[in-house]
Amino acid sequence: MTPMQATRRSSRHLILPLPGNEAFAHRLANECDWDFGSLETRNFPDGESYLRILSDVVDKAVTLVCTLARPDEGFLRLIFAADAARSLGASEVTLIAPYLAYMRQDRRFRAGEAVTSLTFARLISKSFDRLITVDPHLHRYPALSALYSIPTATLHAAPLLADWIAAEVAAPLLIGPDEESEQWVSAIATRVGAPHAVLQKVRHGDRDVEIELPDLSMWRDRQPVLVDDIAASGHTLIEAARKLRMQGLAAPDVAVVHGIFAGDSYEQLVPLCRRIVSTDSVTHPSNRVGLTPLIATHIAVAASNDDLARHRRPPEPVDDVERAGIDSFPASDPPPWGRG
DSSP: OOOHHHHHHHHTEEEEEOOOOOOHHHHHHHHHHHEEEEEEEOTTTOEEEEEESSSOOTTTTEEEOOOOSGGGHHHHHHHHHHHHHHHHSSEEEEEEEOOOOOSSOOOOOSSOOHHHHHHHHHHHHOOEEEEESSSSSOOOOTSSHHHHHOEEEEEHHHHHHHHHHHHOOOEEEEESSSSGGGGHHHHHHHHHTOOEEEEEEEEETTTTTEEEEOOOGGGGGSSEEEEEEESSSHHHHHHHHHHHTTTTOOOOOEEEEEEEOOHHHHHHGGGGOOOOEEEESOTTTTTTEHHHHHHHHHHHHHHHHHOOOOOEEEEEEEOOOHHHHHSSSTTOOOOGGOOO
16 A cells, blocks of 8 residues: 555544543554544433534544443443434444443343343444454354344454563463463463463352362462453452462462453452553553554554445435524524524
8 A cells, every 4th residue: 555545545534432432542543544533422401412523524434432341321422423423424434342341141041131232232233334342252152243233353452461461470370260261361371481270260140259279389489460351340350369369379460351340349459469450441540551553453454355334324415404504503502593
């Protein structure tokens, strides 16, 4: 690609961050050399969301950046932004969700339960042309394509965690949270060149986890590193850190992809550990590993392939009455006939 072609390509792309995602979106815009846009959002007195796109989206490939760690707080704003971008003339609308929510409820465990992973996927698939995310917690699903009807890209942060461990931890011992993590942890350990072990986890509920450690006494001369894809309630990491100390091992480092740390779990974990590190998929004081280079690399590679966007409808025409209203007063102001 020539510099002129790169300039033309970047000028067609616009990144729009949902509230709280501005810093991540800025870094990604810089990595990709794309235009950075902005939204105006607020709430009406009855709680309804107001949203206005302040950037020109006509004929542009619009990318909305929104981590979905706490999805219920802003999901409608996200859908409104996607629909507004399309109706205002965007050529395609992509969602980059560094953390993807609603993956845990993948079946009916009790009669009458909503299978929210499928419902959420249908809502996202109806509003976007493609989805890019990092290490979704798939559980029983083999891939995102089992849920989403749009093209999806699943990126992996394990190599980034491995590189951080290799650079920052001397003589590490990698420890996974459960038997299911064996393959994932062993791959990180191989990249680092370190031994690894996995815990046995028995979950009795969302916040009731029982941990059993194998005998790790032979590794007392090594620095334990607890690695996991997500720290949600944090209870697994808390119990594991306590039991490591009971076996005479050093206070562990913790390295996770998605640092949710609900409630006071982070405050409980801090005194039990040497360091706690997470990627910036969810904004948190533990963020040390940036994901934007990973995402930007994927985008650069995908740009050289065929366009996978699914275009569902053309931009909505603006009639003379609507245009007159737009030109005469800002959308956030009341019309003249509404004033007493």
